[in-house]
Amino acid sequence: MPSNELRKVLIVGAGGTNIGNHIARTLAADPCFTVSVLSRRSDASYPPNTSVISIPSGDASHADYVSAFRGQDVVISAIGAAGKPKERIMIDAAIEAGVKRFFPSESGLDNTNPAARKLCPIFDMKGGMVDYLRSKESSGLSWTAVPTGMWLDWALDPSLAFIGIDIAHHTVKYWAQGSHKLTFTTLPTAADGIRHILKHPAETANKVVPIRNFEASQAGIVAELEKLQGVKYTITHVDHEQLIAQARAKWDAEQDIMAALQLVAAGFLLPGYGSNFVEGEGRWKVGNGVIGLEAGDVTFGGVVKAAVEKYT
Secondary structure, three states: OOOOOOOEEEEEOOOOOOHHHHHHHHHHOOOOOEEEEEEOOOOOOOOOOOEEEEOOOOOOOHHHHHHHHOOOOEEEEOOOHHHHHHHHHHHHHHHHHOOOEEEOOOOEOOOOOHHHHHHOHHHHHHHHHHHHHHHOHHHOOEEEEOOOEEEHHHHOOOOOOOOOEEOOOOEEEEOHHHOOEEEEEOHHHHHHHHHHHHOOHHHHOOEEOOOOOEEEEHHHHHHHHHHHHOOOOEEEEOOHHHHHHHHHHHHHHHOOHHHHHHHHHHHHHOOOOOOOOOOHHHOOOOOHHHHOOOOOOOOHHHHHHHHHHHHO
16 A cells, blocks of 8 residues: 555445445455444444444534544545535544544535536535535645546436436436436446545545546437347436426425435536536546546446346
8 A cells, every 4th residue: 555644444324335335345345444434323234344433313413423533544424415514514523533534425526616506506515515625624634525427337227217217117318318428437436436545645635536437428328228128218308497497496495305306417417517527518637547546347338238137
């Protein structure tokens, strides 16, 4: 390991099967790291080779987080959108506990993009958390935000159909004719990106480090699915201007999380919000090369094929 600076890692949000669990499994399999997970539930299950640090259920206090974080080099937040406001408490606690590096629950697209922040309250909260971390750099706490694009393996789960594609029922809801190419990774790639970042602490301190596998459009994904499944998809079209207006109004009136998630989908599936990391408005210096992340074995066709085999 190039540096032992970031060795003891605590993950907040490692239950279930989403990104936090993948990060915990990936880091726990690497002998360079000692991995703990924060738990509010006695019946929750976590990956092997991880230690469980308990915290009171409900609204944990600043002191609770300080106690849980003490002795850790790194805190990785993998909490969902509903818990995002709690990250500011976690950041303050991490500073008091002497944590060296904090990873906010970033993922997704460029949450610092002004258009994205104006579109969606979740993007705005995430962008605001990066702003807050920047304001705390003088405290000694460093940070890394890791946009990962959309996780294609997750998005093709028909129980979610998050990008409007239902591979079980062969339907698609196109946004803007399905032509916008967005950046994708997979959950394993995203987790491995975190592992590589931890091994490059100097290069990634106080930076946004985007990672990617490939870019694809809704239409391109459907074409690949039709080829693999031997069917034609039923196509409908989203009136995205109307949907955005209605979702924004519902969020403003009721703080409705489902409305916010519709706005998340809009940010990914429409141009102008930073969801393509290599072209146009979202163009960044992608971090794969900086951190030595080799993701060449993860291909667009391979991920789509694996989803078809798993879900149909």
